[in-house]
Amino acid sequence: MESYFLFSSGELRRKDNVVRMTALDGRFKVLKIEVMRDLYLFGKASMNTDCLNYLAQSKIPVHFFNHYGFYTGTFYPKEANVSGNLLIRQVEHYTDFEKRLNIAQEFIQGACYNILKNLKYYRQRGKELDKAINEIQALEKMISRTVTIEELMGIEGNIHRVYYGTWTTIINQEVDFEKRVKRPPDNVVNTLISFLNSLVYTTCLSEIYVSQLNPTISYLHSAGERRFSLSLDIAEIFKPLLTDRIIFSLLNRKVITEKDFSKDSNYFYLKDKGKRKVLEMYNSTLDETVRHKDLKRNVSYRKMMRLECYKLIKHLLGEREYQALRKWW
Amino acid sequence: MRITGTMINYYFICQRKLWCFTHHLNFEEGHQNVELGKLIDEASYSREKKQIMIDGTINVDFIQDWKVVHEVKKSRAMEESAEWQVKYYLYFMRERGIEVEKGILDYPKIRKRKEIFLTQKDGNKLKEILDEIKNIAHLEKAPTTINSKICKKCAYYEYCYC
Numbered sequence: 001m002e003s004y005f006l007f008s009s010g011e012l013r014r015k016d017n018v019v020r021m022t023a024l025d026g027r028f029k030v031l032k033i034e035v036m037r038d039l040y041l042f043g044k045a046s047m048n049t050d051c052l053n054y055l056a057q058s059k060i061p062v063h064f065f066n067h068y069g070f071y072t073g074t075f076y077p078k079e080a081n082v083s084g085n086l087l088i089r090q091v092e093h094y095t096d097f098e099k100r101l102n103i104a105q106e107f108i109q110g111a112c113y114n115i116l117k118n119l120k121y122y123r124q125r126g127k128e129l130d131k132a133i134n135e136i137q138a139l140e141k142m143i144s145r146t147v148t149i150e151e152l153m154g155i156e157g158n159i160h161r162v163y164y165g166t167w168t169t170i171i172n173q174e175v176d177f178e179k180r181v182k183r184p185p186d187n188v189v190n191t192l193i194s195f196l197n198s199l200v201y202t203t204c205l206s207e208i209y210v211s212q213l214n215p216t217i218s219y220l221h222s223a224g225e226r227r228f229s230l231s232l233d234i235a236e237i238f239k240p241l242l243t244d245r246i247i248f249s250l251l252n253r254k255v256i257t258e259k260d261f262s263k264d265s266n267y268f269y270l271k272d273k274g275k276r277k278v279l280e281m282y283n284s285t286l287d288e289t290v291r292h293k294d295l296k297r298n299v300s301y302r303k304m305m306r307l308e309c310y311k312l313i314k315h316l317l318g319e320r321e322y323q324a325l326r327k328w329w
Numbered sequence: 330m331r332i333t334g335t336m337i338n339y340y341f342i343c344q345r346k347l348w349c350f351t352h353h354l355n356f357e358e359g360h361q362n363v364e365l366g367k368l369i370d371e372a373s374y375s376r377e378k379k380q381i382m383i384d385g386t387i388n389v390d391f392i393q394d395w396k397v398v399h400e401v402k403k404s405r406a407m408e409e410s411a412e413w414q415v416k417y418y419l420y421f422m423r424e425r426g427i428e429v430e431k432g433i434l435d436y437p438k439i440r441k442r443k444e445i446f447l448t449q450k451d452g453n454k455l456k457e458i459l460d461e462i463k464n465i466a467h468l469e470k471a472p473t474t475i476n477s478k479i480c481k482k483c484a485y486y487e488y489c490y491c
Binding site: 001059080081082083084085086210212292294295303306307310311313314317318319 | 352353354355356358359469470471486487488490491
């Protein structure tokens with residue numbers, strides 16, 4: 001199964017049993033539906049309902065991005081396999097506050113562990129990070145003692161503030177990165193974070209889609225608010241492993257430099273060439289595998305997202321308590 | 330509760346899988362062997378009218394003259410469970426007054442077939458199995474994993490062992 005990333009502009013249509021992207025100059029590309037997992041549109045594509053119906057029938061989510069590379073939304077085909085029983089448990093764990101907090105804390109525990117793992121890696125490579133590590137470890141101890149989601153979110157915010165404070169130390173290129181700024185991102189690092197986070201979010205969403213969980217019921221983020229928020233919950237665990245590591249590596253190896261960005265009035269966005277470089281790295285990272293100790297199989301980062309869904313299902317069904325992924329390799 | 334042929338099949342393979350299935354947890358989507366099975370099913374016996382749903386419960390691969398029930402399988406690896414699946418089809422149809430003679434397990438990939446008959450004794454055993462399936466479906470929690478070598482090929486492997 002593959003993710004298709006389309007940059008060119010043109011028309012997307014069903015042609016017999018394939019989807020065909022015809023560019024403005026008449027050249028076309030055939031997208032084979034059988035091997036397609038999901039579709040990412042970065043260019044200006046027009047399409048008709050015939051094509052959408054066909055994609056939906058083949059259960060392929062389509063993720064849309066605007067000209068600046070910001071995530072616009074997902075065409076999420078209707079759920080084919082619904083488990084009423086699982087949905088009820090999902091809701092139960094949301095409305096019972098203790099149960100909800102429990103799961104939410106575990107997401108943050110996992111994310112925090114993975115953040116520390118990144119910092120320890122760079123400490124070992126000679127970066128002065130002891131102070132930040134100690135501070136985050138102190139905050140980590142407070143996670144299990146939180147009594148409200150807001151308090152938990154506050155701690156998560158503090159962890160991230162300390163963490164982002166270390167990035168100028170970790171990144172070898174000269175970057176101006178003081179703090180996380182979204183909408184609009186105001187510098188190279190913020191733009192990369194926004195772009196990669198939205199990719200992690202969409203990948204999680206594609207995996208949730210096949211897992212039978214309902215993507216609108218989440219635990220850390222408020223359920224059903226705006227987006228498929230369960231995806232945001234699960235993405236939290238993977239952001240340090242994907243987004244952050246990819247940014248460090250892209251900038252430290254100078255694969256991406258300021259030249260890959262455009263500055264439009266007051267914000268930065270990635271040029272197409274830059275987006276392609278990021279995507280290439282993202283995709284190859286997703287396919288990287290590690291040996292899973294219980295499955296005794298090699299699993300990719302993408303598969304790990306699926307496994308998070310499975311572990312969550314097991315927790316909801318009362319089979320085994322959820323333990324968020326902690327980088328073990 | 331409607332008991333499908335798949336449930337009878339799973340009853341003999343793995344009761345945990347049966348429980349998941351009765352709770353509508355279907356992880357077969359996209360699994361290689363399952364997809365292969367679907368393709369074999371679509372590609373074989375194209376002259377017959379296929380996938381006949383009876384009474385909204387059992388979904389029979391195809392029937393000849395309302396006399397012979399066919400079930401198409403990929404391989405003989407799970408033959409016992411497949412036999413019981415066909416026996417259940419015979420049982421189910423006879424209960425509803427359709428006088429089917431026999432069943433056939435078709436293996437188009439290896440060009441083999443096997444005839445299946447339903448005896449009185451089989452019918453009694455099926456009655457017991459139906460009750461047991463209901464009991465399993467009503468369990469609060471999924472039965473534990475069976476740790477068998479067949480798990481490795483199962484579409485539920487990652488769910489069960491992660």
